[in-house]
Amino acid sequence: MSRPTSLGALRATGYRSRSVKAEIRENLLHRLRTGEPAFPGIVGFDDTVLPQLESALLAGHDLVLLGERGQGKTRLMRTVGQLLDEWTPVVEGCEIGDDPLAPVCVRCRRLAAEQGDDLPVAWRHREDRYVEKLATPDTSVGDLVGDVDPVKVAEGRTLGDPETVHYGLLPRTNRGVFGINELPDLAERIQVAMFNVLEERDIQVRGYSLRLPVDVLLVASANPEDYTNRGRIITPLKDRFGAEIRTHYPAEVAEEVALVGQEARLVADVPEHLVEVVARLTRGLRESPAVDHRSGVSARFAIAAAEGVAASALRRGARVGESLAVARVCDVPTVVPTLLGKVEFEMGEEGREAEVVQHLLRVAVAETFRDRLGGLDLSGFTELFAEGETVETGELVPAQDLLDQVGTVPGLSKVLDRLGHGDDANPGEVAAALEFVLEGLHLTRRIDKESVGGRSVYGA
Numbered sequence: 449m450s451r452p453t454s455l456g457a458l459r460a461t462g463y464r465s466r467s468v469k470a471e472i473r474e475n476l477l478h479r480l481r482t483g484e485p486a487f488p489g490i491v492g493f494d495d496t497v498l499p500q501l502e503s504a505l506l507a508g509h510d511l512v513l514l515g516e517r518g519q520g521k522t523r524l525m526r527t528v529g530q531l532l533d534e535w536t537p538v539v540e541g542c543e544i545g546d547d548p549l550a551p552v553c554v555r556c557r558r559l560a561a562e563q564g565d566d567l568p569v570a571w572r573h574r575e576d577r578y579v580e581k582l583a584t585p586d587t588s589v590g591d592l593v594g595d596v597d598p599v600k601v602a603e604g605r606t607l608g609d610p611e612t613v614h615y616g617l618l619p620r621t622n623r624g625v626f627g628i629n630e631l632p633d634l635a636e637r638i639q640v641a642m643f644n645v646l647e648e649r650d651i652q653v654r655g656y657s658l659r660l661p662v663d664v665l666l667v668a669s670a671n672p673e674d675y676t677n678r679g680r681i682i683t684p685l686k687d688r689f690g691a692e693i694r695t696h697y698p699a700e701v702a703e704e705v706a707l708v709g710q711e712a713r714l715v716a717d718v719p720e721h722l723v724e725v726v727a728r729l730t731r732g733l734r735e736s737p738a739v740d741h742r743s744g745v746s747a748r749f750a751i752a753a754a755e756g757v758a759a760s761a762l763r764r765g766a767r768v769g770e771s772l773a774v775a776r777v778c779d780v781p782t783v784v785p786t787l788l789g790k791v792e793f794e795m796g797e798e799g800r801e802a803e804v805v806q807h808l809l810r811v812a813v814a815e816t817f818r819d820r821l822g823g824l825d826l827s828g829f830t831e832l833f834a835e836g837e838t839v840e841t842g843e844l845v846p847a848q849d850l851l852d853q854v855g856t857v858p859g860l861s862k863v864l865d866r867l868g869h870g871d872d873a874n875p876g877e878v879a880a881a882l883e884f885v886l887e888g889l890h891l892t893r894r895i896d897k898e899s900v901g902g903r904s905v906y907g908a
Contacts, residue, residue: 451535451537451571452537452569453568453569453570454565454566454567454568454569455548455549455560455563455564455565455566455567455569456564456565456566457569458537458548458549458569459549459565463537463549464549465547465549465550467508467663468532468623468624468625468663468664468665469505469508469665470508471531471532471533472505472528472531472532472625472665473505473506473508475531475532475533476502476505476506476531477506479531480502486498486502486531487501487524487527487528488527488530489523489527489710490520490523490524490527491520491698491703491706491707491710492696492697492698492699492700492703492704492706492707493520493524493695493696496696496699497524497693497694497695497696500691500693501524501528501693503691504690504691504693505528505531507690507691508690509689509690509691510646510665510666510667510668510688510689510690510691511666511667511668511689511690511691511692511693512631512667512668512669512670512681512686512689512691512692512693513525513667513668513669513670513693513695514669514670514671514672514692514693514694514695515669515671515672515694515695515696516671516672516697516742516743516744516746517671517743517744517746518697518744518745518746518747518748518749519695519696519697519744519746519747520695520747521629521669521695522580522627522629522669524695525580525625525627525629525667525669526578526580526627528625528627528665528667529574529575529577529578529624529625529627530574532574532577532578532624532625533574534573534574535571535572535573535574536571536572536574536577536623537569537570537571537572538569538570538571538572538623539551539556539559539560539567539568539569539570540568540569540570541568541570542555542556543615543619543620544615544619544620544622544660544662545572545577545620545622545623545624546622546623547623547663548560548567548569552622552660552661553660576624577621577623577624577625578621578624578625578627579617579620579621579624579625579626579627580626580627580628580629581617581626581627581628581629582628582629582630583628583629583630583631583632583633583634584633585633585634585635587634587635587638588638589616589637589638589641590614590616591616591617592616592617592618592638592641592642593616593618593619593641593645593651594613594614594615594616594619594651595613595614595616596612596613596614597612597613597614616651618642618645618651618662618664619651619660619662621664622662622663622664623663623664624664624665625664625665625667626664626665626666626667627667627668627669628666628667628668628669629668629669630669630670630671631668631669631670631681632670632671632680632681636682639681639682639685640682640684640685642666642685642688643684643685643688645662645664645666646666646685646688646689647688649661649662649663650662666689668681668689672742697731697734697744697745697747698747701724701727701728701731704727704730704731704747704750705720705723705724705727707747707750707751708723708726708727708750708751708754709723711747711751712751712754712755712758713755714754714755714758715755715758715759715762715773716758716759716761716762716765716773716774716775717758717761717772717773717774717775717876717877718754718757718758718761718775719774719775719867719868719869719877719880719881719884720867720868721816721820721867721868721881721884722754722757722775722776722777722779722780722880722884723754724816724819724820725777725780725809725812725813725816726750726753726754726757726780726812727750728811728812728815728816729750729753729805729808729809729812730745730747730749730750730753732808732811732812733745733749733791733805733808736804736808737794738793738794738797738800738804739791739792739793739794739804740792740793740794743792745790745791746790748790749787749790749791752786752787752790753780753783753787756782756783756786756787757775757779757780757783758773758775759783760775760779760780760782760783760843761773761774761775761776761779764778764779764843764844767843767844768844768845768846769846770846770847770876772874772876773876774847774874774876774877774879774880775880776841776847776879776880776883776884777813777880777883777884777887778841778842778843778883778904779843780809780813781806781809782843784802784805784806784809785802787805788801788802788805791805810891813884813887813888813891814888814891814892816888817884817885817887817888817891817892818888818892820866820867821863821866821867821885821888824859824862824863824866825859825862826859826863826885826889827858827859828857828858828859828860829857829859829885829886829889830889830894830895832854832857833895833906833907836907837907838905838906838907839853839854839886839905839906839907840853840903840904840905840906841883841886841903841904841906842899842902842903842904843902843903844901844902844903845903847875847876847878847879847880848875848879850879850882850883851875851878851879851882854882857882860878860881860882863881863882863885864877864878864881867881867884869881886906889906890906895907
């Protein structure tokens with residue numbers, strides 16, 4: 449559909465001005481009524497965080513998202529920007545995206561008075577109306593609010609001319625959503641500069657008597673104050689936010705699995721039971737007394753672990769000559785050393801970090817084994833070792849070699865069904881299921897296992 453390019457043509461369409469908070473409220477209500485996801489891509493918050501967020505947005509509140517690292521605060525902030533209209537009219541050439549029907553900056557009011565209905569109109573996409581800033585200690589008032597532009601002064605304008613102002617990020621987000629990450633990292637004197645934006649909805653620059661009503665929704669993220677030692681949100685600023693919403697890690701294993709499936713970029717096939725192992729390992733670390741709970745264990749840990757397992761499978765496939773790489777249990781421990789830097793351990797655990805993670809990994813495999821294959825008759829597998837036979841597997845053993853050692857096993861088809869594979873499972877998937885059963889039987893103390901140099905020997 450063609451969009452009007454002048455103020456007169458815009459008026460003729462019946463366009464009406466709305467504040468950004470009213471715009472978000474109307475679009476959110478439309479999604480709630482139609483059943484369309486209001487916050488696509490957000491996993492695990494349906495019954496906890498999202499109802500609070502929806503209420504805050506409907507009330508028109510600026511808000512703070514408070515939670516440990518890797519809980520999806522930034523992703524949540526960005527989805528709020530998707531509630532804006534897809535296209536919005538602005539005065540052409542305006543630095544702060546003024547509403548053509550109600551301009552607020554000096555330049556646009558002058559142009560509107562001079563040109564009337566011929567005032568040129570441009571259209572801004574919602575992606576350009578969301579601005580995000582990572583708060584750092586060196587952030588200045590000029591960065592956020594604005595400062596005098598020396599270039600404009602050099603062009604001949606006087607210091608008293610309001611048009612010499614170079615606007616900061618907040619006024620440039622006028623009629624949009626401003627997201628600020630790690631708000632406590634802002635120096636306290638810089639936080640003071642945000643008072644007027646949140647309460648009086650205007651900005652003040654240097655010594656100018658400049659009242660510029662700013663129409664913006666402010667969404668900030670922060671870690672709990674007992675975790676970050678770098679700073680805090682000062683009390684008067686905290687009081688000006690309408691809502692403080694606590695985020696959390698996924699409450700269920702299935703939600704963690706869904707999150708990994710959504711976010712991980714896998715270079716090889718990782719069966720779902722191994723993704724579940726990774727999810728349970730992540731949850732085990734969050735609950736372990738050896739890990740600093742104030743720091744938390746980010747969802748990025750599970751995502752990176754799944755990607756590392758896929759890469760390990762790809763590497764193994766290249767070494768043993770497999771054209772189709774499918775991850776197996778033996779690929780999981782190889783990524784543990786690369787993940788230790790993502791976890792903050794308690795002081796007393798120094799030197800035992802790898803041991804703690806390896807133990808929790810074994811627990812995760814055993815729990816997944818019981819959950820997936822509990823109650824299934826696995827006697828066909830244990831009978832493989834009844835007469836002292838052994839099965840060799842590991843990262844140096846190709847899938848087909850493992851299948852040749854085992855042959856036909858009663859109950860294997862039921863195992864494949866439980867693990868989500870049908871009759872058309874490829875050799876790599878069958879080998880992955882078989883190795884998972886062998887590891888599970890070992891961890892439940894039904895068969896022995898000995899590991900040497902990248903190979904594992906299971907036996908009676």
